[in-house]
Amino acid sequence: MPSEFLSRVERLLAKPAGSLSPEMLLEDLGVDSFALVELLVRLQEDLKTRVFQEDLAGIVTIGELEQVFERRTAQQRLSS
Amino acid sequence: MRVDLKENELWILSFYRNSEINGSLFFGRMARTLPPGPVQHDMTRHFADEGQHAWFWTSCIQRLGAEPIRLDETYQDRYLAAAGLPTNIMEILAITLTFEKRVIGQYALHRKMPGLRMQVRETIDLIMEDEKWHIEWVSEALERLKPEFGADRIESTLKRFHDADQEVYRSILEEHHQRLEDLLKHRARTRQDDDAV
Numbered sequence: 001m002p003s004e005f006l007s008r009v010e011r012l013l014a015k016p017a018g019s020l021s022p023e024m025l026l027e028d029l030g031v032d033s034f035a036l037v038e039l040l041v042r043l044q045e046d047l048k049t050r051v052f053q054e055d056l057a058g059i060v061t062i063g064e065l066e067q068v069f070e071r072r073t074a075q076q077r078l079s080s
Numbered sequence: 081m082r083v084d085l086k087e088n089e090l091w092i093l094s095f096y097r098n099s100e101i102n103g104s105l106f107f108g109r110m111a112r113t114l115p116p117g118p119v120q121h122d123m124t125r126h127f128a129d130e131g132q133h134a135w136f137w138t139s140c141i142q143r144l145g146a147e148p149i150r151l152d153e154t155y156q157d158r159y160l161a162a163a164g165l166p167t168n169i170m171e172i173l174a175i176t177l178t179f180e181k182r183v184i185g186q187y188a189l190h191r192k193m194p195g196l197r198m199q200v201r202e203t204i205d206l207i208m209e210d211e212k213w214h215i216e217w218v219s220e221a222l223e224r225l226k227p228e229f230g231a232d233r234i235e236s237t238l239k240r241f242h243d244a245d246q247e248v249y250r251s252i253l254e255e256h257h258q259r260l261e262d263l264l265k266h267r268a269r270t271r272q273d274d275d276a277v
Contacts, residue, residue, distance in 0.1 A: 034105065034109050037165055037172070038112075041110070041168070050229075053166065053167050056167055
């Protein structure tokens with residue numbers, strides 16, 4: 001069963017439900033760099049968290065991106 | 081009035097046009113994505129300005145008796161490749177501020193070139209009025225984000241993007257040395273004059 005994060009990414013990118021998997025490469029999403037920035041901004045708004053450029057260094061899959069958001073959300077919950 | 085536009089002049093004016101189009105596309109998508117608020121408001125106006133600047137350059141080139149050259153790569157493409165993608169609103173504003181400062185510097189340099197065509201001067205003057213506001217609103221928006229992101233993080237982000245911009249500008253000057261020859265000569269002369277003061 002896809003995670004809530006994956007379902008959210010699918011909705012934001014107007015992809016069919018269940019079409020994304022954690023192993024999928026970000027570069028295989030078929031979106032340009034502007035769309036990727038849009039996706040990141042929307043995810044932060046929806047999940048009420050902040051991610052930073054350094055968080056994405058070396059991130060190549062959707063699953064890794066999900067982990068970044070989980071980590072940041074947990075950190076920001078602790079510090080608030 | 082139709083005049084003969086040199087190939088290098090046409091290339092650089094087309095490059096400006098292309099960069100304005102790409103800027104407009106980027107800001108349009110950000111304006112579409114951001115939640116309602118002051119940043120969305122100003123970003124939307126910024127988007128409209130950049131689109132109009134692209135039109136100014138299109139019109140300028142045509143008044144000079146030419147048609148814009150289609151260029152595949154823009155300054156922003158190189159810049160994003162060197163600086164990395166901005167990931168949050170603060171980084172988007174920081175990369176915008178760095179880029180806008182580069183644009184103002186470039187247009188100011190071009191504006192001072194001896195023998196500048198009237199049509200080009202008028203176009204730069206029109207655009208420069210908007211550019212001042214671009215710097216202003218982005219600086220103010222970044223200032224408002226200090227409590228959330230921290231002044232230190234904003235400063236270090238600006239420095240990172242500034243360094244990337246320097247690198248990209250240097251590489252473009254090297255790569256297009258022949259096309260930018262007149263501008264580079266003028267830049268060198270300006271620097272000599274500055275040093276002599």
